Amino acid sequence: MDFPVFHLDFLGNRWLIASIAILHVLINHGLAVGMMPLVAAMEWYGAKKQDPRWDRLAYEILFACFLVTTTVGALTGVGIWLSVSLVNPYSIASLIRVFFWAWFTEWLVFITEVCLILAYTLTWKEWTVRGGVWKRRHLRLGFALAFFSWVTMAIIVAILGFMMDPGNWLSDRSFWSGVLNPLYIPQLAFRTPLSAAMAGIIAMALILFFTRKHDPFRHDALRAVGLWTLAFAPFVVVAGWWYYSSVPEAMKGNLGVSLATLQFADWQDRFLKIAVVTVGTILVIVQLAISRPNLLPKAALAIPLVAILWLTGHFERVREFIRKPYVIGEYMYANGLRVDDYTLLQRDGVLAHAIYSNPLTEAEKEGLPEGLAPDARNALLARVQKGKDVFMDTCSRCHTGQGVNSVKGHLARMFGDQPWTPDLTGGYIENMHYAQPYMPPFPGNKEELELLGVYLAHLQRNTAPIPGAQSNGVVVKGAAASRIADRTSQGGAAR
Amino acid sequence: MMNRIARWLGARPHRATVTNALMLSALLGMTNSVVLYALMGSIALAGSAANFGYWAAGRSLDANPYRVALTWLPGLLATLLAAAALFLVTQYPAGTLEYGLGAILFAAELAMLVLVGADLARDRAAGEAGTAD
Numbered sequence: 001m002d003f004p005v006f007h008l009d010f011l012g013n014r015w016l017i018a019s020i021a022i023l024h025v026l027i028n029h030g031l032a033v034g035m036m037p038l039v040a041a042m043e044w045y046g047a048k049k050q051d052p053r054w055d056r057l058a059y060e061i062l063f064a065c066f067l068v069t070t071t072v073g074a075l076t077g078v079g080i081w082l083s084v085s086l087v088n089p090y091s092i093a094s095l096i097r098v099f100f101w102a103w104f105t106e107w108l109v110f111i112t113e114v115c116l117i118l119a120y121t122l123t124w125k126e127w128t129v130r131g132g133v134w135k136r137r138h139l140r141l142g143f144a145l146a147f148f149s150w151v152t153m154a155i156i157v158a159i160l161g162f163m164m165d166p167g168n169w170l171s172d173r174s175f176w177s178g179v180l181n182p183l184y185i186p187q188l189a190f191r192t193p194l195s196a197a198m199a200g201i202i203a204m205a206l207i208l209f210f211t212r213k214h215d216p217f218r219h220d221a222l223r224a225v226g227l228w229t230l231a232f233a234p235f236v237v238v239a240g241w242w243y244y245s246s247v248p249e250a251m252k253g254n255l256g257v258s259l260a261t262l263q264f265a266d267w268q269d270r271f272l273k274i275a276v277v278t279v280g281t282i283l284v285i286v287q288l289a290i291s292r293p294n295l296l297p298k299a300a301l302a303i304p305l306v307a308i309l310w311l312t313g314h315f316e317r318v319r320e321f322i323r324k325p326y327v328i329g330e331y332m333y334a335n336g337l338r339v340d341d342y343t344l345l346q347r348d349g350v351l352a353h354a355i356y357s358n359p360l361t362e363a364e365k366e367g368l369p370e371g372l373a374p375d376a377r378n379a380l381l382a383r384v385q386k387g388k389d390v391f392m393d394t395c396s397r398c399h400t401g402q403g404v405n406s407v408k409g410h411l412a413r414m415f416g417d418q419p420w421t422p423d424l425t426g427g428y429i430e431n432m433h434y435a436q437p438y439m440p441p442f443p444g445n446k447e448e449l450e451l452l453g454v455y456l457a458h459l460q461r462n463t464a465p466i467p468g469a470q471s472n473g474v475v476v477k478g479a480a481a482s483r484i485a486d487r488t489s490q491g492g493a494a495r
Numbered sequence: 496m497m498n499r500i501a502r503w504l505g506a507r508p509h510r511a512t513v514t515n516a517l518m519l520s521a522l523l524g525m526t527n528s529v530v531l532y533a534l535m536g537s538i539a540l541a542g543s544a545a546n547f548g549y550w551a552a553g554r555s556l557d558a559n560p561y562r563v564a565l566t567w568l569p570g571l572l573a574t575l576l577a578a579a580a581l582f583l584v585t586q587y588p589a590g591t592l593e594y595g596l597g598a599i600l601f602a603a604e605l606a607m608l609v610l611v612g613a614d615l616a617r618d619r620a621a622g623e624a625g626t627a628d
Contacts, residue, residue, distance in 0.1 A: 223565065224561075227561075227564055227565055227568060230568050230569075230572060231564060231568065273593075277596065280576065280579075280600065283572060283576060284576070284600075284603065284604075287569060287572055287573065287576075287607060290565070290568070290569050291569045291607060291610060291611055291614070292610070
């Protein structure tokens, strides 16, 4: 309400964040946090055994990771900031206020990490040729890089855990209470071995490309990296269980929908079975890589690679969804409105405190009832406009009008073809948070609930996508503009 | 044909055992008897795991941590997955997807466990014969 409303009506705002953030997680977990210790260990082992084949393989894997992490990895990291600031500036603003020094520290650590990976990669060949103390320095660079990669994740995971359960911060508002939230250590304990296991699977796939088919070294490398993956697998399971046990009970209730959307909520058991079979398949293939690497074709390693990427990406979806209706647990709802502000908003209305209005386009005005007198048409349009503003301020962070997770789709599923009158939709919206706990309560007053209903009734007849402020601009509500939604807006402009 | 099979089986000592393990698993899968599957499957698993454990323990005595992990982890994983598979086939009725997956996994992991034990036995024999490890 203090910011223009950015909106993507086709894929939805959530997809913008998800596509960038999940890609970032896959890269930073699999190619940085998990991979750097593995590469450093391979280099160390090669130096210890005086075997240049390990050194060469480690360098080739590092170079591939260096290319991806410093381009797509870095861009998606910044992309998360951009997308979150656009979609939910209120939540990121709150988080920055709480975690300013944590993020500042993380920025320093990240800059150090970037410098280290540059130095580690670019000095490899020359310092290896020099040997002796220079090679030892290079090894230390690798382990330092591994450490700093992990530290960036360690800082960010504190913030992610806070978003789900702020713990004692809700009462004492202290920085350390926020950092040491109930989910921090369990989640960090889960992500650390997960990153290592991901890196192992990715490295096994890369080994098949960087070594020749009948080279015995390929078998040694696959065996060693397979062992690395297998060594971390039990920790992923145990820490995963610890993490799951720490999730607030109310949020676990969202698991069915989070796993596979509302339409497939009853697939929960089936989905979990698919996940277990996938994990089993990964273990069997890794087992083959250790015991019978000569039997492992390149195509076989595509299975655990795709599987681990899918499992990790889907875990991120689940983690984000089960947190609903909150974006910051017990503090701020996913619509960007604070829990403590609800009393005020439900009294005054959301529009009374909204700086911007989101003007209807000509396409959005289509679908009004035929045969209306000009005054009546204008009055209806004014109510539709206000209803749209209510929608944009309270619903659009998660819902589109016509696209993914559209309100039209949900209303059609619930009410079918009958007219979506304000009484019908209002009766549902007022109580939806009881039936669907992942939905926040409606934050507006009674008049705004009706205005929203008028807008939704109009949407039933209108198929135009809803533009965001980025393409359609905003109207700044000056002193002359109406601020309070009331029933006197039947004819003419509202007071 | 039979001579060729016999020669193939005889070429490596563990092939006969692995083939037996696979045939036992297939037979158990076809019996449609939960009790028999659980009993015979457990005996076969325990026997193979004990064989693996014996050879792995002997090899671990003077090995570095990497070698110890390389020795133990494959067999432990095979034992764990075979036990999980045995659980699946005893919990779900024959003909279901879970039963089928469990039966396949049990056969594969039992065979893998036999293979791992055989590898360790062969390495020990090679070591005792003075062949470099």
